[in-house]
Amino acid sequence: MSDPYRTESKPVSVAAVKEELKALWASEAIDGEAVIRARTHNLIVYAPASLYSVDEITEQVISLTGARPGRVIVIYDDWEGESKLEAWVNIYCGVQGQHQVCGESIVLSTGGKQRDELHSTVVSLLATDLPVSLWWMTEPPDNDHLFNELVGEIDRLIVDSDAFENQIDGLMRLDQFEDAPSGDLAWERLLPWRRHLAQVWDAAENRESLRHIRTVDVMVNTAGDFMNVARALLLCGWLADRLGWKLESAAKGPTGGYTTIWQHNSWQGKVEIVESSFSALPLGEIACIFIQAGSRPPYILPRIELSLDGGCVDLRFNDASPSALRRRIDYRPVSTAAALARLLEQPSDPVYRGALNNVGKILEMAKS
Numbered sequence: 001m002s003d004p005y006r007t008e009s010k011p012v013s014v015a016a017v018k019e020e021l022k023a024l025w026a027s028e029a030i031d032g033e034a035v036i037r038a039r040t041h042n043l044i045v046y047a048p049a050s051l052y053s054v055d056e057i058t059e060q061v062i063s064l065t066g067a068r069p070g071r072v073i074v075i076y077d078d079w080e081g082e083s084k085l086e087a088w089v090n091i092y093c094g095v096q097g098q099h100q101v102c103g104e105s106i107v108l109s110t111g112g113k114q115r116d117e118l119h120s121t122v123v124s125l126l127a128t129d130l131p132v133s134l135w136w137m138t139e140p141p142d143n144d145h146l147f148n149e150l151v152g153e154i155d156r157l158i159v160d161s162d163a164f165e166n167q168i169d170g171l172m173r174l175d176q177f178e179d180a181p182s183g184d185l186a187w188e189r190l191l192p193w194r195r196h197l198a199q200v201w202d203a204a205e206n207r208e209s210l211r212h213i214r215t216v217d218v219m220v221n222t223a224g225d226f227m228n229v230a231r232a233l234l235l236c237g238w239l240a241d242r243l244g245w246k247l248e249s250a251a252k253g254p255t256g257g258y259t260t261i262w263q264h265n266s267w268q269g270k271v272e273i274v275e276s277s278f279s280a281l282p283l284g285e286i287a288c289i290f291i292q293a294g295s296r297p298p299y300i301l302p303r304i305e306l307s308l309d310g311g312c313v314d315l316r317f318n319d320a321s322p323s324a325l326r327r328r329i330d331y332r333p334v335s336t337a338a339a340l341a342r343l344l345e346q347p348s349d350p351v352y353r354g355a356l357n358n359v360g361k362i363l364e365m366a367k368s
Helices: 014-027 054-065 112-123 145-151 167-176 185-189 191-202 202-210 232-243 336-343 350-367
Strands: 011-014 040-049 070-080 084-096 100-113 132-136 156-159 183-184 211-220 246-254 258-264 266-276 286-293 302-308 312-318 325-329
Touching: 011 014, 014 084, 014 325, 040 054, 040 211, 054 070, 054 084, 054 100, 054 336, 070 112, 070 258, 084 112, 100 112, 100 156, 112 211, 132 145, 132 183, 132 211, 145 202, 156 336, 167 350, 183 185, 183 350, 185 336, 191 232, 191 286, 191 302, 191 312, 202 286, 202 325, 211 232, 232 258, 232 266, 232 286, 232 350, 258 350
Parallel strands: 040 070, 040 132, 070 100, 132 156, 156 183, 211 266
Antiparallel strands: 011 084, 084 100, 211 286, 246 258, 258 266, 286 302, 302 312, 312 325
């Protein structure tokens, strides 16, 4: 799909937003063809002014939702600024097949006392009888009037734990959040790794060894003192949930990362999240996964290695024999736009919820 087309943002009074949208739809045509209006969902996007300019967030949201247009209401929150409430509207379209499929964007710039009552304005602008998602672009706050009021109106909360300023507090808060089903862009970015790990279990020759996992090391790209381990924690939580493991202990490592011990029936194994530096990878990206498994003595334990290298996952099965296997698999990262589209299309994800519950247990136990 090509970059989204958009009309020029038009400033309007809040009271005139709906009428202005009607006028835009009535007049809108591209290349002489009527556009198709997407009426599938509402998306509220909360963006703090400390991170973006109003033009930046408008362009970013239109770009990210062009593949899944709907009614988008952007809350641009300058909470330390003067009391105000300003609005802009536009229509944006993307080519899907032979058609121009279009959504509508409403930007509400607020600050000061106007922020406290903004939720009622947002609710009045929602398209009726359509699901409502809220993308909160920072950590879910503990006690925020606007957040709490909006959560009471939505069907889905969307966050990006990769972007949390404090990932640990944010993930713990998210694990305790039960007011609406939640989804995480960082979780969606894990999809390629989850698929590649599942393939390891699909191979018949691995199954017996994998009944006796001894250690799993997950190496994640971090920088300096900033803990960027959200995806690694979610991967660890997912693996434990899928295999029915119970957490026995968790501790922070002396130089970062986490060491966790898991139990399943008479089995016990260790999973470590290891912070490392890989300049060629984005922050928070998983670089390598090493699995040692098998019931034989440790000095000949089979070793399975998945390493991200040059756009491929290098998958090696080394059973200490001359016939070690190696396979390279295409690694296609999930873009933020694709991750957001998936979250808007699907209902709540119980697999993600199970992974997040395990993350909460790891973080809580590591604090004690």
